[in-house]
Amino acid sequence: MKGIKIVVLAKQVPDTRNVGPDAMKADGTVNRSALPAIFNPEDLNALEQALRIKEQYEGTTVTVLTMGPGRAAEIIREGLYRGADDGVLLTDRAFAGSDTLATSYALTLAIRRLEPDLVLGGRQAIDGDTAQVGPQVAEKLGWPQVTYAEEMHFENDKLVVRRRLERGVETVSAPLPLVVTVNGTAPACRYRHARLVMKYKYARTDTELQAENADYIATSRPLMPITEWGTEAVGADPEQLGLSGSPTKVKKIDNVILQSKQAKQLTSSDRDIEALVKELFESHTIG
Amino acid sequence: MNSLFVFCELDEGKPVDVSLELLTKGRSLANALGCRLEAVVLGSGIEGIEKELFPYGTDVVHLADDPVLEHYRTMPYTSVITGLFRQEQPQIALMGATTTGRDLGPRVSSALHSGLTADCTALEIGDHYDRKTDTTYKNLLYQIRPAFGGNIIATIINPDHRPQMATVREGVMKKEIVNRNYRGELKKINVSDFIKPEDLTVEIIERHMEARRVDIKSAQIIVSGGYGMGSRENFNMLYDLASVLGGEVAASRAAVDAGFAGHERQVGQTGVTVRPKLYIACGISGQIQHTAGMSQSGKIIAINNDAMAPINSLADYVINGDVADIIPKLIKHYKANAR
Numbered sequence: 327m328k329g330i331k332i333v334v335l336a337k338q339v340p341d342t343r344n345v346g347p348d349a350m351k352a353d354g355t356v357n358r359s360a361l362p363a364i365f366n367p368e369d370l371n372a373l374e375q376a377l378r379i380k381e382q383y384e385g386t387t388v389t390v391l392t393m394g395p396g397r398a399a400e401i402i403r404e405g406l407y408r409g410a411d412d413g414v415l416l417t418d419r420a421f422a423g424s425d426t427l428a429t430s431y432a433l434t435l436a437i438r439r440l441e442p443d444l445v446l447g448g449r450q451a452i453d454g455d456t457a458q459v460g461p462q463v464a465e466k467l468g469w470p471q472v473t474y475a476e477e478m479h480f481e482n483d484k485l486v487v488r489r490r491l492e493r494g495v496e497t498v499s500a501p502l503p504l505v506v507t508v509n510g511t512a513p514a515c516r517y518r519h520a521r522l523v524m525k526y527k528y529a530r531t532d533t534e535l536q537a538e539n540a541d542y543i544a545t546s547r548p549l550m551p552i553t554e555w556g557t558e559a560v561g562a563d564p565e566q567l568g569l570s571g572s573p574t575k576v577k578k579i580d581n582v583i584l585q586s587k588q589a590k591q592l593t594s595s596d597r598d599i600e601a602l603v604k605e606l607f608e609s610h611t612i613g
Numbered sequence: 614m615n616s617l618f619v620f621c622e623l624d625e626g627k628p629v630d631v632s633l634e635l636l637t638k639g640r641s642l643a644n645a646l647g648c649r650l651e652a653v654v655l656g657s658g659i660e661g662i663e664k665e666l667f668p669y670g671t672d673v674v675h676l677a678d679d680p681v682l683e684h685y686r687t688m689p690y691t692s693v694i695t696g697l698f699r700q701e702q703p704q705i706a707l708m709g710a711t712t713t714g715r716d717l718g719p720r721v722s723s724a725l726h727s728g729l730t731a732d733c734t735a736l737e738i739g740d741h742y743d744r745k746t747d748t749t750y751k752n753l754l755y756q757i758r759p760a761f762g763g764n765i766i767a768t769i770i771n772p773d774h775r776p777q778m779a780t781v782r783e784g785v786m787k788k789e790i791v792n793r794n795y796r797g798e799l800k801k802i803n804v805s806d807f808i809k810p811e812d813l814t815v816e817i818i819e820r821h822m823e824a825r826r827v828d829i830k831s832a833q834i835i836v837s838g839g840y841g842m843g844s845r846e847n848f849n850m851l852y853d854l855a856s857v858l859g860g861e862v863a864a865s866r867a868a869v870d871a872g873f874a875g876h877e878r879q880v881g882q883t884g885v886t887v888r889p890k891l892y893i894a895c896g897i898s899g900q901i902q903h904t905a906g907m908s909q910s911g912k913i914i915a916i917n918n919d920a921m922a923p924i925n926s927l928a929d930y931v932i933n934g935d936v937a938d939i940i941p942k943l944i945k946h947y948k949a950n951a952r
Contacts, residue, residue, distance in 0.1 A: 342761055430723060453761060455883055456731040458719035461687070465723035470815045471687055473716045486818065491712045492877070494822035500815040573728030573774040577741060577755065580766040589915070589925060594934030596942060602930060603946040611891045611912050612834065612858055613951060
């Protein structure tokens, strides 16, 4: 089989998994800017699948596509360090405030311009947990989708994918072009490769170059450009982006502040534990 | 008045619990709106299934019965549902946040350009005033869900697009028969009106479904472990305590992610919602992601060595100390005091 053109959808997300005390503000709410920005974990699982296909089929290319603010270029560099060929940062003020549907509209336009055979992405991002963007992109492309993938390989021209469902596994066979979302149960992504880190250390978007001392970087290293696309580059209708292009609106956000019940405080002493067990028996909670 | 639709998912020919829970919730929302509750069911050889849905107060059951619909597949199901929704113009459409609902929902919302909110923990009807356009929207669906890793609770609305779509996890809503003799109307969907040959290009080669092994939802006593259990070995102590107490073992998302337990035991927004008589939270910090799925437990015991853990503020009893030291003591004193 000839090489395959793969686009990996990746998102830079705040690491919501371990919200420590230093990320809490005085009023008990989360200080989002204090959370580290990371490569969405399941998008890394997707990248690994893409790199495995690349190893198997000569001529395969892997492009990391991400939508976000300028700093999301970090995600593309991270992808390059692990073996991706290039990356596109979809960034524009007009994208800000997009819900999943407006996001999938913008991503779809970028994917059409890249013309891949296969789009891989994580099942869901940890900041929203919606799992909606993959299927919404597939629908807009008019392509079939396979979700919850944990293993995949080609048989003839079809991709055979094992899906992890809540009560078991299902294996499907699907033709290209195709969108596949990858589960966290798929193999973890390989680490950065030292040679690639050296090669792509100075990969920059135009905006980053303008902000940094571009002359210094350009003269000291071969410059690796990262493609940066805005609304015009993908031909997006601004009305379908951002808040105005999002059917869902946030009416209200409540910060979670836990109200204290009057809990009985106990130690791990035998006396305390025995008293607790007796109390639970008496109230018929146990026994 | 446009109807409220519930997508009813089948498992081996039986409606799954979450669909019946959504019919129950849908009935009360439909009453508040003064509209009809309609269900849509797809499958193969499912004649008569409507009789299982009417008792929940379902006014109309749309039935698509065709061999190509035997097992869920994205494209044919999407085509039937979007086709039906284009015809019927529901104002609200609800689905279970199962692997099926989370595959189908976004696809349908993308095709119809309607907003979808995943994993809602509450659904309410309410109004909305938009200052910018000076417009008041009456009777919108408030889609309420934790976000941002559970650190905020967001209320989402879809003012301008229909249907207003939401998915809900199993166990979040209560399942209740309205009237055993409730009579609704059956409407058969002509599948060939909606399905195109290119919808069938993805083929199922093999399926391995296991019987539901673990049922934490119906357990009266739950011993639940979090990332603070530290290791799989420590986590396994919870099975000893659960077996002595006659309960089940559950886990927080962090513990599942760490590989201490399988996803079928996960309690919380992206897991199962439980309401046991007793919930023992061991080494669980208590992010909303988790507490959304257990805060309605009868009694809560929190065991951890972090006096500031959020779970402590929900608990009736807080035992401060090393879980690995406390669990054997609980077992010992239970055995000594059991009659």
